[in-house]
Amino acid sequence: MLGNMSSRPAALFIQAAVFLLLLSGWGASRAPLWAAQGNSPAPPGELPPPPPLGLDDIPVPADNPMSREKVELGRLLFFERRISADGTVACATCHMPARGFSNARQYGVGVEGKLGIRNVPTVLNAAYYTSQFWDGRAKSLEEQAKGPIQNPAEMNASEERVVEVLGAIPAYREAFRRAFGDPAISLDRVARAVATFERTLVSGGSPFDRWKFGGEEAALPAEARRGFDLFKAKAQCVKCHLVDEFSAPFTDNKFHNIGIGMDKQKPELGREEITKDRKDRGKFKTPSLREVTRTAPYMHDGRFSTLEEVVDFYDKGGHPNPSLDPDIFPLKLTPKEKKDLLAFLRTLEGNAPRVAEPEAPR
Ligand code: HEC
Numbered sequence: 001m002l003g004n005m006s007s008r009p010a011a012l013f014i015q016a017a018v019f020l021l022l023l024s025g026w027g028a029s030r031a032p033l034w035a036a037q038g039n040s041p042a043p044p045g046e047l048p049p050p051p052p053l054g055l056d057d058i059p060v061p062a063d064n065p066m067s068r069e070k071v072e073l074g075r076l077l078f079f080e081r082r083i084s085a086d087g088t089v090a091c092a093t094c095h096m097p098a099r100g101f102s103n104a105r106q107y108g109v110g111v112e113g114k115l116g117i118r119n120v121p122t123v124l125n126a127a128y129y130t131s132q133f134w135d136g137r138a139k140s141l142e143e144q145a146k147g148p149i150q151n152p153a154e155m156n157a158s159e160e161r162v163v164e165v166l167g168a169i170p171a172y173r174e175a176f177r178r179a180f181g182d183p184a185i186s187l188d189r190v191a192r193a194v195a196t197f198e199r200t201l202v203s204g205g206s207p208f209d210r211w212k213f214g215g216e217e218a219a220l221p222a223e224a225r226r227g228f229d230l231f232k233a234k235a236q237c238v239k240c241h242l243v244d245e246f247s248a249p250f251t252d253n254k255f256h257n258i259g260i261g262m263d264k265q266k267p268e269l270g271r272e273e274i275t276k277d278r279k280d281r282g283k284f285k286t287p288s289l290r291e292v293t294r295t296a297p298y299m300h301d302g303r304f305s306t307l308e309e310v311v312d313f314y315d316k317g318g319h320p321n322p323s324l325d326p327d328i329f330p331l332k333l334t335p336k337e338k339k340d341l342l343a344f345l346r347t348l349e350g351n352a353p354r355v356a357e358p359e360a361p362r
């Protein structure tokens, strides 16, 4: 081959083209981070990964810097069932990669089939939230990860159990050494590794992003464009599901009472439970709407199975109650306007990473 004079310029040309493509950020903005890599250890390229189109830089806390080794350990732990009390439940049991990192059910289902009380939010783009859970009771992904491991209705595992189970598996001792410098295992390190992995689970580059931030005029069909106008103006959705000039988080990271659950005899207090402030009654965190097509059912109690039901709920003005947010009011949308709004919501499907389940370490 080397002697073949005609193939050399061609090879050089391809190399140059690939180099230019990489330089232009093509790989970063278009390709899902983990896609087409099968069981490869971690996403390629720099860490944290460059943000996808439509999102800001991925926030990383100074006391838990990212490394390829930590991402990989986090991925192993995210799928690890053996630490749960009955050996059947991992993070990925409720946050299923094939179900938009949610579980396609009204509630979470933990060890021994125990039913939770809240809908499973996706972990896609959770890295951007300034607090975690529907009521914001965890301040970071690190703090959050310790919750489900110890929650009796989820994985129901003590720190002693986690250390014992993982410590008995040589491949884990080696993975902790690579990630943290020594093989010591603790709940804190498990949480740090899982949080680091979650920071690679970001998704943007949706048709909406390509239209709004990528200058691709044709990426957003006309009805979705009309839907976006409604989202901003008549329906006032942007009041809480923010769209900024250079990025669109679709959340304000705040808590609001839109009336979900306030129709119950004994409504869930939501944010009030955490702050003990009567003004926070029935408030829940505004979820991002990115990937919303993949994460049905909806709301903290998973009461709506379709986006049509969600739009009808807002159209009626939420559920009236003394603490209802002033930005929730009857919208009086026409059937065509509802269709346009739905068309817009369906363009928020981005390049969510496809993460393969790793082989269980031995
Ligand atoms: C039994 C099902 C179940 C398991 C197992 C589980 N989760 Fe969750 N997860 C949930 C539910 C339900 C919520 C919402 C709970 C709430 O807000 O009170 C949640 C919330 C979260 C959130 C917050 C997202 C947001 O939008 O605020 C993150 C992040 C998360 N889980 C990650 C994990 C990780 C990491 C693990 C494994 C260590 C895990 N989960 C295990 C069901 C589960």
Ligand code: HEC
Pocket (backbone or CB within 6 Å): 231, 235, 236, 237, 238, 239, 240, 241, 255, 256, 257, 258, 260, 283, 284, 285, 286, 287, 288, 289, 292, 295, 297, 298, 299, 300, 301, 307, 310, 311, 314, 325, 327, 328, 341
């Ligand atoms: C006052 C703030 C506010 C406004 C305005 C608002 N939302 Fe929401 N949205 C929320 C909150 C808070 C939740 C979660 C409520 C809960 O579960 O109790 C939510 C939940 C949702 C969900 C469910 C997402 C999921 O993953 O479960 C969708 C979809 C949604 N909103 C779309 C819209 C649309 C469309 C509009 C405009 C018609 C809108 N929102 C207006 C605050 C708001």
